[in-house]
Amino acid sequence: MLLLAFHLSGQSPHGEQFAINCADCHTPSGWKPLREDMAFSHETTRFDLEGQHALVDCRSCHSSMVFSEASSECISCHVDVHQQTVGQDCARCHTANNWLVDNVTEIHFDNGFPLVGAHAAVSCFDCHKSETGLRFDRLGNDCVNCHLQDFQATTSPDHVKNNFSTNCADCHDINQIDWNTDKVDHSFFPLTLGHAITDCAQCHTNGTYQNTPTDCVSCHAANFQAALDPNHVQSGFSTDCAACHTTDPGWTPASYQDHDATYFPIYSGKHQGEWTSCAECHTNPANYAEFTCITCHMNPETDDDHTGVTGYTYSSTACLACHPTGDADDVFDHSMTAFPLTGSHLMVDCASCHT
Incomplete structure (x- = not known):
């Protein structure tokens, strides 16, 4: 009896050292059909039967009766329809439940090209x-690997002509679904407030994006020449718009902050807060080189204040001759100069000498 058992074991079609009891799978009536309630559990192997694998007939995978010869690699059962472009481990993308791929985002992240922003919305086949x-x-992973045609076909602005970077991310925001929203580093000339334009061609009018001048008049020459109140050209204003204007809120209101240091203190001293419009002193909008003091300082008050003052005259700009800072107490004293006024010079009008 022992000899017979040894002989039968040696003749097992399942190979040597097959440790599974025949009765786990077969019935006493014969080798076939197999038991419906086989006692053998695939969990004891290194390949647990999950999902669709649990529904497959044994012989679909075990083409040989020697079960240990069956490979656990996917490719041993599944044809590589991807033609070795994604490897042969089906489990990287698929599960045993179905062939649907639901981890594309993770796969791309692991491969060094995360699908974020607009890239997350496109089909794989795009x-x-x-x-x-x-x-x-x-x-x-380079933008140009997919977007070379987009790059070459773009003419407004012409990406090729302007030698733009082929790294789309330098100018375009990946989180936007179209190309129109950009994130160009314009820090050398901040596009904020009044300069917060969306159409580059407003400044880059010739389609060239290198060496575009950043001085105000390069863009605003027409505004400068058309300004008549006050007349910027005739008044000899600076073409540096920033001397009077800001980008917040825009062209108006304007304020010439250098007026104090260059001409006469109006933002400080006695005149601070005493005026609301340049036109109060510069009554001729055609020429702001002209000004007058007597719009505010009227007779007879000034005459009374200057009783007995040598050289006093009531005229449009005469005040400035003696009151250079606008302060009544800060009076110009000719005796402190190299030419004291004595004798007949005492009665001479200032303008007679200071023409």
Whole structure:
């Protein structure tokens, strides 16, 4: 009896050292059919039967009666429809439950090209193009690998002519679904407030984006020449718009902050807060080189205040001759100069000498 058992074990079609009891799978009536309630559990192997694998007939995977010869690699059962473009481990993308791929985002992240922003909304086949639609060749992580045609076809502005970077992310925001929203580093000339334009061509009028002048008059010459109240050209104003204007809120209101240091203190001293418009002193909008003091300082008050003052005259700009800071107490004293007024010079009008 022992000899017979040894002989039968040696003749097992399942190979040597097959430790599973025959009765776990077979019935006393014969080798076939197999027991419906087989006692053998695939969990004891290194390949647990989950999902669709649990529904597959044993012989679909075990083509040989020697079960240990069956490979646990996916490719041993499944044809590589991707033609070696994604490896042979089906489990990287698929599960045992179905062939649907629901971890594309994780796969791309692991491969160094995260699908974020607009890239998360496109179909796989928009980038991975093949005759079968099943090849997923690695395309590269550079923008130009996919967007070269977009780059070359763009004429407003002309990306090729202007030698723009082929790294789309330098100018475009990946989180936007179109190309129109950009994130150009314009820190050398901040596009804020009044300069917060969206159409580059407003400043880059000739389609060239290198060496565009940043001085105000390069863009605003027409505004400068058309300004008549006051007349910027005739008044000899600076073409540096920033001397009077700001980008917040815009062209108006304007304020010439250098007026104090260059001409006469109006933002400080006695005149601070005493005026609301340049036109109060500069009554001729055609020429702001002209000004008058007597719009505010009227007779007879000034006459009374200057009783007995040598050289006093009531005229449009005479006040400035003696009151250079606008302060009544800060009076110009000719005796402190190299030419004291004595004798007949005492009665001479200032303008007679200071022409």
